[in-house]
Amino acid sequence: MAQRTQDPTAPAAETPSAAQSTSRPSERADVDDEQSPAEAFADVKTRLSELTEYAGYLLSAKVDGIKLAIRNAGIYAALGAVGLLAGALIAALLPATRFEDELVGTTRDELWEKAEDAGQDAISRVRDAATHAIDSATDAAATRVRATATQVVEAATEAATDTIKGELGGASKS
Secondary structure, three states: OOOOOOOOOOOOOOOOOHHHHHOOHHHOOOOOOOOOHHHHHHHHHHHHHHHHHHHHHHHHHHHHHHHHHHHHHHHHHHHHHHHHHHHHHHHHHOOOOHHHHHHHHHHHHHHHHHHHHHHHHHHHHHHHHHHHHHHHHHHHHHHHHHHHHHHHHHHHHHHHHHHHHHHHHHHHHO
16 A cells, blocks of 8 residues: 655545445445555554644644734734823823813822832832842852952962972982
8 A cells, every 4th residue: 555645634636536436335446355454554554644744733733823813912912002101191291171180180199199109119129129139249259259269379379389399309309
């Protein structure tokens, strides 16, 4: 039996004619009742391989579709956020009317003060975190430099000691 080498998702190259499809299986030309067990096993193996390949294609297509949907959802969310910010910016740039001042004037002022306080708190926390990170990095670098300098001094001392011992040992033998 010949193995198919084409894409399992592609339509078959040969389609049975109407006469063949309505005939009994024993009369069809492609039925082989004289198939050995080894050939039958190879045929099943080939068909399972084709099925596995097709399932892989199908799964890959579904995963790609999900990735595309997620990416598009992110794009739409970002566009929505940009639109919201643009609307807030336009609203902030427009002058307040007397009606707005009467209706929400005190609430707006309170919210503005809370936002300023929250912004100052955030700036303070970021400043403190950055200072702490810089201090930690500086301490780590200083510790590493000290350790490296100590290793260099120890290695130099050991090398000098070995050289002096070698010189003294060589001088006493002569």
